[in-house]
Amino acid sequence: MSDTILVGVTAAPVAARSVPWAAARAAALGQRLELIAVVGGAVGAVGEDDVVHTAEQAAQSMLDEHAEQARKAGVDVSTRVERGNPVAVLVEASESAALLVIGSDSTGVGSTRGAHGIRITAAAHCPVVAVPDLDTVGRTGVLVGTDGSEVSAGAVDFAAAEAARLGETLTAVSVWTPMPIPGPLSGYPEPYLDDMQGVTGEILRNALAGVREKYPDLEIVERVECGYPSTIITELAQDARLAVVGSHGRGAFARLLLGSISHEVLARLATVTAIVR
Structure with a gap:
């Protein structure tokens, strides 16, 4: 290596x-x-x-x-x-x-990163860290977004290793998004919302099982949120020392698109961010 x-x-x-x-x-x-x-x-x-x-x-x-x-x-x-x-x-x-x-020329969540860095990140053969042009001194914690997939497993491993090395808390977030329904809607059934919250929480716990075993002394905070993943991750990242997300592999199509979530997080960097595949 x-x-x-x-x-x-x-x-x-x-x-x-x-x-x-x-x-x-x-x-x-x-x-x-x-x-x-x-x-x-x-x-x-x-x-x-x-x-x-x-x-x-x-x-x-x-x-x-x-x-x-x-x-x-x-x-x-x-x-x-x-x-x-x-x-x-x-x-x-x-x-x-x-x-x-x-x-990155990003100076916070209100600015948009150009496609240059996104193309590099999409095609790179190793993990990529994008550093925004903003002061992150005083921020604490490592944030990682996971959906339980194989793609995000690498991000969780990277984030956990960094949190352990730095002596920081690891915050792992999984986000679920209600199924969109065209037309007017007064609200979603409570059983549906509760089940989505519960299923997502179980996915998050499973994603962290190996981390807890490997780093028994690591402080881990689990967060299950309802909303759009990149929006939630970007909001939470504003207080984090490091954010970590997964990306798709290096196939022909993946060279052009990181995947919508990692692409959107990278486009509006809120902190130093690692993109791991």
Whole structure:
């Protein structure tokens, strides 16, 4: 298994948050850090070679500055500058990484993340952590969303390991959504609502059974909520140190879509968020 945390670095201000986050994790786990910047946009125009060379020099200088700060934390750091499409380059590089960290221009739930990071996350070969451009200092707890599926099982395992490592409470949430009924409706039958709540609670308990056995000292909070999953997870994530969700695999269609829930959570980041498959 790889011991490298790969960080996609750009000139965006969020790099001042994403690189230190990755460096702190690398230091804690004894892993190495690789910082990568991608210079793209070459179309073969006259004089373009000089422009590309200047861009590569600037990118390397940027990486050197970030690397110097990471080394002060005792982390083994390497850097590289690549030419090409950032999505393709980072996806290929993720094949040999334990974790890929990317910065997001999201500054909270009121802002929308563009498709760039979503494409990277959908096609990456390893878990991806998206770091938003907002201050999460003082937040506590690890939040994970689960529906009991095989896809979300990896998210639960990742979240539990992080919560145990950080000494944080793990909050696991399962969300059920009432069946939509066209036309006017005065309300749902109470037996239906109670059963949906109960069934979802059972799914959540089953999803956490292995976690409780593996981490007997881990404080776990179970939450069963009624609503739309991405909305609930995003709301709860505003107070969390880390949020974790699962995504679909790397099939042809999954390269374009993460799955509606993980896609929507990533599009409106409320905290540092890991997407695990």
